[in-house]
Amino acid sequence: MYARTTTVWGRPGSIDDGIASIRGAVMPELQKMHGFVGLSLLADRESGRCIATSAWQSEDDMRASGPLIREVRDRAAQTLGGAPEIAEWEIAVMHRDHDSAEGTCVRVGWAKVDPARMDAGIDLFKDSVLPAFEELEGHCSASLMVNRHTGLVVVSTAFDSADALHRTMGKLDTLRDDTVAEAGAEMLEECDFELAIAHLRVPELV
Numbered sequence: 001m002y003a004r005t006t007t008v009w010g011r012p013g014s015i016d017d018g019i020a021s022i023r024g025a026v027m028p029e030l031q032k033m034h035g036f037v038g039l040s041l042l043a044d045r046e047s048g049r050c051i052a053t054s055a056w057q058s059e060d061d062m063r064a065s066g067p068l069i070r071e072v073r074d075r076a077a078q079t080l081g082g083a084p085e086i087a088e089w090e091i092a093v094m095h096r097d098h099d100s101a102e103g104t105c106v107r108v109g110w111a112k113v114d115p116a117r118m119d120a121g122i123d124l125f126k127d128s129v130l131p132a133f134e135e136l137e138g139h140c141s142a143s144l145m146v147n148r149h150t151g152l153v154v155v156s157t158a159f160d161s162a163d164a165l166h167r168t169m170g171k172l173d174t175l176r177d178d179t180v181a182e183a184g185a186e187m188l189e190e191c192d193f194e195l196a197i198a199h200l201r202v203p204e205l206v
Contacts, residue, residue: 001037001091001202002062003055003145005154006073010080012048018080019043019196022052027199029072030054035061038201042106042193050080051108051193055091055202062088089145089154092122094205095130096141104140104195105162107172108154110188111180115151121183122146125155126206128182132175133157138164143202153185158195165192 010018022041030036037055044050056062066086077084113121125144133142140158147153157172159165165172180187 001055001057001205002059003053003089003091004062005087005089006052007085008050008077008080008082010048010050010082012045014079014081015043015045015048018050018076021076021079022197025072026076029069033065033068038199039197040200041197042108043196044191044193053200055200089147091143091202091205092146093125093130093144094202097134097139100140100158100195100198103161104158104198105165106156106158106193106195107165107190108156108193109176109190111153111185112188113151113153113183113185115148117184118146118148118151121153124179124183129175129179136168136171
């Protein structure tokens with residue numbers, strides 16, 4: 001399965017208006033499109049950064065939807081107060097321990113690996129990282145998205161609350177550092193988000 005992320009660095013005061021725009025305008029348009037699976041939205045209310053992720057049955061479905069959704073997507077970005085940055089991914093891993101609820105907090109990490117080592121990195125995530133996540137208090141779900149051409153990877157880990165995430169921060173940091181070293185990866189960025197819309201609907205991919 002595949003995903004498109006749309007990142008907007010908007011105005012912190014416009015977050016709620018942006019969430020309403022995505023719920024009321026973007027999602028209904030996406031639901032009309034062939035191969036659409038679901039949508040999630042992450043929001044950082046301090047910085048104004050929002051990341052909308054749409055999931056698709058195939059790469060062709062994802063690519064075909066791009067021109068069709070551009071106008072309504074750009075209007076939502078204007079509501080948030082920023083310009084959209086688009087990226088496309090393969091969803092390599094998706095696992096849910098249990099469904100998310102209000103208050104879910106997501107840690108997202110971006111890294112880069114040698115594209116030739118991508119499959120080995122995916123196996124490392126499945127065999128070592130995912131079982132370690134499952135042992136953490138309040139862990140809800142985890143995913144790994146990859147771009148095999150650029151070597152970019154995105155790891156998302158959801159927890160039942162911001163408090164649950166903060167209580168496991170030390171273990172998460174150690175796991176991140178060990179995994180990056182073993183994979184020969186370069187850590188680019190890490191950020192925590194509120195899960196504002198949780199309708200990604202991607203099936204279990206482990």
